[in-house]
Each structure stands twice: as C-alpha cells, then as structure tokens.
Amino acid sequence: MKVYRGTRRGDTVLVTVDGIALDPRLDLTHCGSSVFEWGYVGDGPARLALALLVDCLGDEEAALAGHEDYHCAVVAGLPFAAWKLTDEDIRDTIVAMDNQ
Numbered sequence: 001m002k003v004y005r006g007t008r009r010g011d012t013v014l015v016t017v018d019g020i021a022l023d024p025r026l027d028l029t030h031c032g033s034s035v036f037e038w039g040y041v042g043d044g045p046a047r048l049a050l051a052l053l054v055d056c057l058g059d060e061e062a063a064l065a066g067h068e069d070y071h072c073a074v075v076a077g078l079p080f081a082a083w084k085l086t087d088e089d090i091r092d093t094i095v096a097m098d099n100q
Contacts, residue, residue, distance in 0.1 A: 001086050001087060001088060002017055002018055002055070002056065002086065002087040003017070003018055003084060003085075003086055004016070004017050004022065004052060004055075004056075004084065004085045004086070004087075004090075005082070005083070005084050005085075006036070006038055006048075006078065006082060006083045006084075007081075007082045008080070008081055008082065013035070013036050013037065013038075015036045015048060015051070017055055022036070022051050022052070022055060023051060023054075023055065024036065024047055024051050025050060025051050025054050028050060028054065028060060028063075028064060029050060029064060032046070033046070033047050034047070035047065036048040036051070038075050038076070038078040038080075038083065039076065039077070039078055039079070039080045040076055041071070041072060041076045045071050045075040045076055046067065046068065046071045046075075048071075048075050049067040049068070049070045049071035049074070049075045050063055050064070050067040050071075052070070052075070052085070052090060053066060053067050053070055053090070053094075056087045056090045056091065057090075057091075057094075066094060066097075069097055070090075070093065070094065070097070073093065073097060074090075074093055
C-alpha cells in the first residue's frame with residue numbers, strides 16, 4: 001500500500017509517497033502552478049490532485065480526466081497543516097465519485 005503525506009514547514013510544502021518526493025508531473029498539463037498546495041480550490045491543489053492520481057492509478061489519461069473532480073472533492077478539503085492518504089483512500093474516492 002502506498003502512503004501519501006503532505007506537510008508544511010513555514011511557507012514550504014512537502015508531499016511524499018512512501019517517503020519520497022511526489023513527482024508534480026509538470027509534463028502533463030498546465031495547471032497554472034508548478035508547486036503543490038491543498039486546502040482550497042486553485043492551481044496548486046489542481047497540480048497536487050493530478051500528481052496523486054497519476055501516481056496512484058498509473059494511468060495518465062484517467063488522471064487527466066478525473067483530477068479536477070478529485071481536486072474539488074478531496075484536495076481542496078485537506079487539512080492545512082498536514083494530511084495522509086493511502087492509495088486505497090484515493091481509489092475508493094474515485095469509485096464513489098464514478099458511482100454518483
């Protein structure tokens with residue numbers, strides 16, 4: 001099981017997957033931001049949603065198709081200071097969103 005964590009230290013955010021920095025996948029789309037953020041709807045959280053989905057699903061096309069919905073449903077509501085998600089959490093949310 002993969003574990004994704006986001007933490008803040010001052011103005012710096014760090015997002016890891018199993019302790020290794022998560023790739024922001026700047027090659028896939030122009031979210032308007034090259035840095036991760038969370039806790040609101042915006043470009044940084046959209047970048048994070050895309051990176052989480054690509055890493056978790058291993059499917060760039062599916063991640064590009066679903067990252068905006070995941071951004072609004074999950075990333076925008078993550079706690080400001082720190083958070084933790086598993087690949088199972090991400091997949092369960094995607095399934096639930098698809099069934100709505």
